[in-house]
Each structure stands twice: as structure tokens, then as C-alpha cells.
Amino acid sequence: MTARLRISVKVLVWAACLSPILYLARGWLIDELTANPIDYLTDTLGESALVLLLASLAMTPIRIVVGVSWPIHFRRLLGLFAFFYVCLHFSMWILVDHFFNWGQMLEDIVKRPYITVGMTALTLLAPLAATSTKAMIRRLGGARWRLLHKLAYVVAGLAVLHFLWLAKAGVRDPYVYAGVLALLLGIRFWDWSRRRMARLRPALAGEPVTPPLGQERAGGRASAPPMLDRSKR
Ligand code: HEM
Numbered sequence: 001m002t003a004r005l006r007i008s009v010k011v012l013v014w015a016a017c018l019s020p021i022l023y024l025a026r027g028w029l030i031d032e033l034t035a036n037p038i039d040y041l042t043d044t045l046g047e048s049a050l051v052l053l054l055a056s057l058a059m060t061p062i063r064i065v066v067g068v069s070w071p072i073h074f075r076r077l078l079g080l081f082a083f084f085y086v087c088l089h090f091s092m093w094i095l096v097d098h099f100f101n102w103g104q105m106l107e108d109i110v111k112r113p114y115i116t117v118g119m120t121a122l123t124l125l126a127p128l129a130a131t132s133t134k135a136m137i138r139r140l141g142g143a144r145w146r147l148l149h150k151l152a153y154v155v156a157g158l159a160v161l162h163f164l165w166l167a168k169a170g171v172r173d174p175y176v177y178a179g180v181l182a183l184l185l186g187i188r189f190w191d192w193s194r195r196r197m198a199r200l201r202p203a204l205a206g207e208p209v210t211p212p213l214g215q216e217r218a219g220g221r222a223s224a225p226p227m228l229d230r231s232k233r
Contacts, residue, residue: 001070013074017081020048021088042092047173049085050159052078053125054180057156061187076132079152083129086122114165121158124151156181 001009024044027033034040056078059071093115098105108115128149130136137145160181163174 006070009070009074013077017052017077020044020085038092038096042089042096045085045089045092046163049082049089050156050163050177052082052085053152053156053159054177054184056082057152057181057184061184061191064187064191080129080132083125086125090118090122114162117158117165118162121155121162124158125155128152128155153181153185 024033024041027040028037056075059075059078062071063069094100094105098108109119110116128151131140131145131148140148160174160178163177167174
């Protein structure tokens with residue numbers, strides 16, 4: 001990928017990530033946020049968060065299926081924007097639905113399952129955002145960091161469940177998101193079993209087994225995540 005193309009793609013990704021907030025700000029300025037602006041804001045922020053979360057999870061499956069690795073570099077940006085929109089979405093609930101009434105909020109979390117699930121998703125997403133810096137990756141070590149960031153799939157599952165739980169009967173969107181998540185998980189699982197089989201095949205044939213991908217170096221240390229691994233750029 002040429003430097004020029006990389007910059008163009010970067011600009012496009014940033015524009016796509018910022019478009020929901022710009023669109024909402026424009027709607028607010030020209031007073032075009034529908035007859036129920038609060039619901040509209042909450043829903044649009046929540047849905048933008050979900051789309052970006054799934055987009056960040058789609059980067060590795062794209063590499064697996066298409067064979068190009070540069071989209072991986074946008075995974076962190078997309079994940080951080082997802083967190084940004086979730087925080088705004090959550091702020092709407094704190095400010096507008098409950099206006100800092102902590103007792104009422106706690107009651108809401110306990111009584112309404114979709115709020116419980118949403119809250120759990122946000123709680124799990126926060127450490128992922130906090131550990132997304134290169135310094136944190138180095139501190140945790142590649143293998144531990146990778147393991148922690150597998151939680152992103154759990155967060156996405158909870159977010160889809162949150163949407164399924166709150167959606168009115170006949171609304172199709174949450175099922176579409178559930179389908180996308182299932183597809184992404186399916187591709188990861190297929191890739192994992194394919195690599196596992198490739199590793200086991202020589203052992204079954206009585207040949208020496210190659211170490212798992214990412215642990216080829218001396219001492220079996222896992223390789224750095226792609227964003228730190230300059231050889232993959
Ligand atoms: C990863 C975390 C979360 C994601 C991805 C997410 C996503 C969503 C989505 C997609 C919707 C439906 C939008 C629509 O109808 O078009 C929604 C609605 C909503 N979410 Fe979340 N959410 C998350 C966390 C939370 C949290 C932590 C709270 C509050 C504690 C919350 C409260 C709500 C509320 C009140 C609604 C609107 C329900 C309604 O329309 O009646 N969400 N969220």
C-alpha cells in the first residue's frame with residue numbers, strides 16, 4: 001500500500017468515525033433531531049457504538065478472508081471510537097434519564113435486564129480502551145494483552161444482547177447485528193481450527209510439530225501484536 005493511499009484511507013476512516021457525532025451536532029443546531037430528540041440521540045449513539053465495535057472486530061476476519069493486513073491498523077482507532085460513543089450513550093442515560101440519581105440508576109441496573117447487560121458491556125470495554133496504548137501493550141506483554149482483548153468479542157455479544165432485549169417486536173436491526181457478529185466469530189473459529197489442523201498434521205504423520213503462530217521465537221515468547229510489529233507493516 002502506498003503512503004498516499006494509506007493517508008487517504010486514514011482520512012476516510014476518521015471521517016466515517018466522526019460522521020455520527022457531526023450528524024447529530026448538525027441536527028441539534030438546525031433543530032432536526034426528530035420529535036423525540038432524547039431517544040433519537042440515545043439510540044443513534046448506541047447504534048454508532050455497536051457498528052464501530054463490530055467494525056473493529058471485522059479487521060482480523062478481513063485479513064483472514066481477503067489476505068491483506070493493513071486494515072488491522074485501524075482496529076484500535078475503531079475500538080476507541082466505539083468506546084467514545086458508548087460513553088456519550090451512557091451519559092445520556094445518566095444525565096437525561098436519571099440526572100445523577102444514583103439510587104434510581106442502581107435500581108434501573110438491577111431491574112431492567114437490558115440495562116444490566118449494557119452496563120456489563122461498558123464495564124468490560126473500559127479496560128480494553130485503557131490498555132489500548134502501545135505502552136500498555138508493552139507492559140502487559142503481547143500474549144496477555146491479546147488474551148485480555150479477546151474480551152472485545154464478549155462485549156460485542158453483550159451489546160447485541162442489549163439491543164435484542166430492548167428492541168420492540170418486529171424490529172430487524174438487532175438480528176442483523178447478531179448475524180454479523182456470528183459471521184465474524186465463525187471466520188475466526190474456522191481460521192483457528194484450520195491452523196490447528198495444519199500444526200497437528202505433521203504430528204499425526206510422525207514429523208516434528210511447528211510451534212503455534214506467534215510463538216516461533218526462542219523461548220516460545222509470543223510475538224508482539226500487529227500494531228507493534230513493524231515487520232508486518
Ligand atoms: C457496549 C455498550 C453498549 C452498546 C454497544 C449499546 C448499544 C445500544 C443500541 C444499539 C441501542 C438501540 C438503538 C436503537 O434502538 O436504534 C441502545 C439503546 C439503549 N441503551 Fe445502550 N448500549 C450500550 C450500553 C448501554 C449502557 C451502559 C446503558 C445504560 C446504563 C445503555 C442504555 C440504553 C438505553 C436507555 C437505550 C434506549 C432504550 C430505548 O430506546 O427504549 N446502553 N444501546
